[in-house]
């Protein structure tokens with residue numbers, strides 16, 4: 387994996403940063419790296435996340451899921467970091483096992499999925515670090531009833547990934563469900579390289595050891611200089627550009643297999659860095675599709691965006707047949723991959739020509755190793771950005787207000803937040 391910073395320099399985009407700025411920032415990167423390493427060595431909350439390439443035991447994960455044999459489908463019931471990491475892996479990789487995620491409480495979507503499944507050959511993986519998340523527990527109760535209605539012994543098809551306490555742990559203990567622990571000191575959005583993200587991948591037959599090897603490769607590149615670490619290079623320039631008004635970061639992979647990765651990145655970046663009035667808003671985009679959509683805004687809208695362009699340099703390809711159709715001859719004999727690469731490079735150049743900064747991230751392949759590299763690098767980039775911005779990247783207090791309001795509205799307790807919902811100002815136009 388490599389990160390190319392060329393198009394964030396002020397020699398290539400008007401709103402870029404100078405090499406001298408990066409050199410000065412590198413001194414702060416060294417101090418931040420030192421802090422990060424101390425946190426990792428002490429197993430401090432959050433910093434522990436960057437130890438997962440070595441602390442995660444892939445054998446234990448495989449043993450836990452081996453009892454389920456060869457399921458036709460795996461349904462992961464979880465939300466946020468308890469679903470997005472696993473989904474990033476299984477959506478990016480091919481498998482004979484269908485992987486689904488119930489990470490929302492849209493009744494039509496839940497019913498549509500459950501109606502489509504052969505529940506007798508489906509494994510249900512209920513994931514919640516806290517074990518108390520309303521959406522996850524509500525969905526689990528619905529799935530459990532659907533399995534019972536289908537005559538399936540739900541306890542025989544379910545395993546749980548959760549903390550040492552909470553409703554889910556109590557349920558697992560009560561029904562003697564197979565379970566996996568969640569790692570201590572690792573917030574959900576940083577947990578893909580643990581039981582939380584790897585169990586579903588293991589059930590789908592993916593090489594979770596290769597994911598951890600890729601992550602370890604990027605871990606080995608962490609250093610006291612941004613010029614020696616792709617992860618720190620990306621985190622440092624994202625921070626530097628945000629400091630200079632690039633308050634949005636469009637994650638734009640040129641690979642359909644990385645579309646879910648952008649969703650995972652959005653939670654990681656937003657929930658870690660959106661604090662004290664600071665942060666960089668992650669936008670989800672897909673190349674080449676969004677060249678016919680959002681690129682107009684990126685290139686000619688407010689000068690407030692970094693565009694992160696991601697691609698694999700090796701991939702399967704599809705030839706474009708020769709044609710005598712007027713005007714299309716240039717496509718014939720080429721390939722879809724050639725066209726995708728041309729569009730990637732053209733988009734990058736079009737942004738630079740408009741003075742808009744972009745970073746290029748290139749993987750060798752979108753395979754288990756490459757995904758491990760990318761995921762770990764983004765996590766380390768995020769941790770570094772948090773250090774440079776002096777925000778605590780490992781807590782998310784702002785999400786709790788809404789949880790209390792929703793719980794109060796459902797009669798789950800007396801919460802003043804629920805009262806505030808009732809007091810909503812109204813100006814209705816029909």
Ligand SMILES: O=P(O)(O)OC[C@H]1O[C@](O)(CO)[C@@H](O)[C@@H]1O
Nearest residue numbers: 466467468514515516519574785
């Ligand atoms: O794994 P849990 O505890 O169910 O939490 C799910 C998600 O909800 C959050 O805690 C935010 O509410 C995320 O940080 C987390 O990934």
